[in-house]
Amino acid sequence: MLFDDFRAMIERLVREVPRGFLDGIATVEVSPKTVPHPVRADVYTMGECIPLEWSGGGADLQSQVVLYHGSFAALARHGDFDWREQAWETLSHELRHHLEWRARADALEAFDWAAEQNFARHEGQPFDPAFYRSGERVADGVYRVDDDVFIEREAGSGKRQTLDVAWHGRRYRVLMPTGVPPPLFLTLEGLEEPPPGDAILVIPAAASLGQLFRGGRVTTAAANVEPIDA
Secondary structure, eight states: OOHHHHHHHHHHHHHHSOGGGGTTEEEEEEEOOOOBOSSSTTOBOOEEEEEEEOOSSSTTOEEEEEEEHHHHHHHHTTSOOOHHHHHHHHHHHHHHHHHHHHHOHHHHHHHHHHHHHHHHHHTTOOOOTTGGGGSEEEETTEEEETTEEEEEOOOOSSOOSEEEEEETTEEEEEEOOSSOOSOEEEEEEOOSSOOSSOEEEEEOOGGGTTSOOOOSOOEEEEEEEEEOOO
């Protein structure tokens, strides 16, 4: 299904939603992005509910719902696929997320803080090296903040020059910088199906495991990856 046809179908589906379920939904948008699951092959993020504005109580939260046409198209290539059924299921799922966000003000606060810290990371400013754990947990040791995905791994013992990581059903070997102590935030370059934002391999410092702490030096760098399986 072409992008414009998909967007028109979503607009029709939104009109079928009872108005009470759209309370606080600022917009329902369609994005051309393809968002692969960080771990599982042939799995994609189909949509997302993004908190926009709230006063701190949660009940007045305004959210944006986004459906990813690229993810729908990627999944449709794998066989029989009912675009309308999947679109309705995704839209309903994201609207439920909005209602859950409204009921969990503490989670909203943590989400906002993680987004602020991630912005500081992009701007080259100091940031809390454990902020990503307040984002969306998508798998064991894997978190998402905005369009960026953070894969947390321990460096292990010894001075290893490479580290193996999994991404979207494949394994890659990462060339590690030498002589640089953790915490490390390494932007992975060369993934076959990267996320819309950054894929970050995080090597936390031993003192930060299992806890949040502020301050200290954080090293950010780019790291090339090589596939190690077919």
